[in-house]
Amino acid sequence: MIKRILAGILVCIAASAAAVAQPYPSRxxxxxxxxxxxxxxxxxxxxxxxxxxxxxxxxxxxxxxxxxxxxxxxxxxxxxxxxxxxxxxxxxxxxxxxxxxxxxxxxxxxxxxxxxxxxxxxNFFLVGNPSFLAKNMRELIEVIRANPGKFNYASVGNGSAHHLFMEILKKEVGLDIQHIPYKGTLAALTDVMSGKVQIMFSDATAALPNIRAGKVLAYGTSAGKQTELIASVPPIAETVAGYDWxxxxxxxxxxxxxxxxxxxxxxxxxxxxxxxxxxxxxxxxxxxxxxxxxxxxxxxxxxxxxxxxxxxxxxxxxxxx
CATH class of the missing domain: 3.40.190.150 (Bordetella uptake gene, domain 1)
Structure with missing residues (x-):
C-alpha cells in the first residue's frame, strides 16, 4: 500500500515538473x-x-x-x-x-x-455648438463665468470620463455649469450639435469627423500635450495650466x-x-x-x-x- 502511495506521489511530482518545464505558452x-x-x-x-x-x-x-x-x-x-x-x-x-x-x-x-x-x-475633445458665444477656450471660461448656472454640458453618464473631465475643469477654473447625463455619445453629441446643450467632452472617434465637418467647434483636448490626431486643436493646458487628463x-x-x-x-x-x-x-x-x-x-x-x-x-x- 505504502509503495503504491509513494508511486502515486512520484507520478504527481513528475507530472508537475513536466508542466513547469513546458515552454510558455503551451496552450x-x-x-x-x-x-x-x-x-x-x-x-x-x-x-x-x-x-x-x-x-x-x-x-x-x-x-x-x-x-x-x-x-x-x-x-x-x-x-x-x-x-x-x-x-x-x-x-x-x-x-x-x-x-x-x-x-x-x-x-x-x-x-x-x-x-x-x-x-x-x-484623448478627449472639449467641443461645443458652433453658434455658441465662445469661440476659444479662454472665451469659453469667460462666458460661463459671466453666466453662472445658465449653460449645460453633456456626458455619456455619471462617473464616465466625459463627466469627470468636465467636473475637474469646473473645479480648477471655477465654473458653474449644469451636468446633463446621456446614455451614449451619439445622443449627447446630437444635442450639442442641435444647440440643446452647449458643450461636452467627446472621445476622438466621435469628435473628429464632426470637428472636420464643422458640425462642432473644438475648444481643446484633455491631454496636456498636443494631439497627433488634428493639429488645429490645442491642449486645454495652453489656457488652464496643468490640466492633463x-x-x-x-x-x-x-x-x-x-x-x-x-x-x-x-x-x-x-x-x-x-x-x-x-x-x-x-x-x-x-x-x-x-x-x-x-x-x-x-x-x-x-x-x-x-x-x-x-x-x-x-x-x-x-x-x-
Missing part, C-alpha cells in the same frame, strides 16, 4: 475584455490578440465579460491562476475610475494585477504571474505596438500610441492614476453604492 491564452463586443476596447483586444497569437504561435482567445463598470471582467482575471494564460485588456476605467466609485470595490488595481504594457491613450488601454495579468512570463508578453507586445501598421490602426480607433514602456513603468502609471482618479471621482460626487 491557448484567454484574453478577457471587460466590455461588450464591438466596443473600442473589444476591437483593440481582437487586434492585439490576433498579432500576439501569431507571435507566440498559440491561440489567443478573446472573451467578453462586461458588467459593474468593467469590474466583472477585472475580478475574473484577478482571481485567475497567475500562470500567463489569462490576461485582461485593461483601461483607465477598469483600474482607476470604477474602483474609485465603489465603497468596497471587488479589485485592488495595484495589488491584484501584474501590468504588462500600456498600449495607447485616448486622458484615458488609456493596456494589458495586465493576475498578480504573482512569473516575471519571465510578464517579460515575454511585454517583449512581444512592444514589437506589436512599435509596428507602423499597428500604430496606424490605433489612429483609426481615435487613439495615440503610448511611448515604449516596461512593466515597471506601466505599474507606476497605474499606481499614480489610482490616486488621481480617486480625487476626480470625489470632485464629481459620482458613486455607485
Amino acid at each position: 491557448p491564452i484567454r484574453f478577457i475584455v471587460p466590455y461588450p463586443p464591438g466596443a473600442l476596447t473589444d476591437l483593440l483586444a481582437r487586434t492585439i490578440g490576433e498579432r500576439l497569437g501569431a507571435a507566440l504561435k498559440q491561440a489567443v482567445v478573446v472573451e467578453n465579460k462586461p458588467g459593474a463598470g468593467t469590474l466583472v471582467g477585472a475580478e475574473f482575471v484577478a482571481k485567475s491562476a497567475p500562470d500567463g494564460y489569462t490576461l485582461l485588456m485593461a483601461t483607465s476605467t477598469t483600474l482607476g475610475m470604477s474602483p474609485a466609485m465603489y465603497k468596497n470595490p471587488p479589485i485592488n488595481p495595484v495589488r491584484d494585477f501584474a501590468p504588462v504594457l500600456q498600449v495607447g491613450t485616448v 486622458q484615458a488609456w488601454q493596456g494589458v495586465v495579468a493576475p498578480a504573482a504571474t512569473p516575471p519571465k512570463i510578464v517579460a515575454r508578453l511585454g517583449t512581444e507586445l512592444q514589437r506589436i505596438q512599435s509596428s507602423s501598421e499597428f500604430r496606424d490602426l490605433l489612429t483609426k480607433f481615435g487613439m495615440e500610441p503610448s511611448p515604449p514602456n516596461t512593466p515597471e513603468q506601466f505599474a507606476a502609471i497605474v499606481k499614480s492614476d489610482v490616486e488621481r482618479w480617486a480625487i476626480a471621482v470625489a470632485a464629481s460626487g459620482a458613486r455607485v453604492d
Whole structure:
C-alpha cells in the first residue's frame, strides 16, 4: 500500500515538473475584455490578440465579460491562476475610475494585477455648438463665468470620463455649469450639435469627423500635450495650466504571474505596438500610441492614476453604492 502511495506521489511530482518545464505558452491564452463586443476596447483586444497569437504561435482567445463598470471582467482575471494564460485588456476605467466609485470595490488595481504594457491613450475633445458665444477656450471660461448656472454640458453618464473631465475643469477654473447625463455619445453629441446643450467632452472617434465637418467647434483636448490626431486643436493646458487628463488601454495579468512570463508578453507586445501598421490602426480607433514602456513603468502609471482618479471621482460626487 505504502509503495503504491509513494508511486502515486512520484507520478504527481513528475507530472508537475513536466508542466513547469513546458515552454510558455503551451496552450491557448484567454484574453478577457471587460466590455461588450464591438466596443473600442473589444476591437483593440481582437487586434492585439490576433498579432500576439501569431507571435507566440498559440491561440489567443478573446472573451467578453462586461458588467459593474468593467469590474466583472477585472475580478475574473484577478482571481485567475497567475500562470500567463489569462490576461485582461485593461483601461483607465477598469483600474482607476470604477474602483474609485465603489465603497468596497471587488479589485485592488495595484495589488491584484501584474501590468504588462500600456498600449495607447485616448484623448478627449472639449467641443461645443458652433453658434455658441465662445469661440476659444479662454472665451469659453469667460462666458460661463459671466453666466453662472445658465449653460449645460453633456456626458455619456455619471462617473464616465466625459463627466469627470468636465467636473475637474469646473473645479480648477471655477465654473458653474449644469451636468446633463446621456446614455451614449451619439445622443449627447446630437444635442450639442442641435444647440440643446452647449458643450461636452467627446472621445476622438466621435469628435473628429464632426470637428472636420464643422458640425462642432473644438475648444481643446484633455491631454496636456498636443494631439497627433488634428493639429488645429490645442491642449486645454495652453489656457488652464496643468490640466492633463486622458484615458488609456493596456494589458495586465493576475498578480504573482512569473516575471519571465510578464517579460515575454511585454517583449512581444512592444514589437506589436512599435509596428507602423499597428500604430496606424490605433489612429483609426481615435487613439495615440503610448511611448515604449516596461512593466515597471506601466505599474507606476497605474499606481499614480489610482490616486488621481480617486480625487476626480470625489470632485464629481459620482458613486455607485
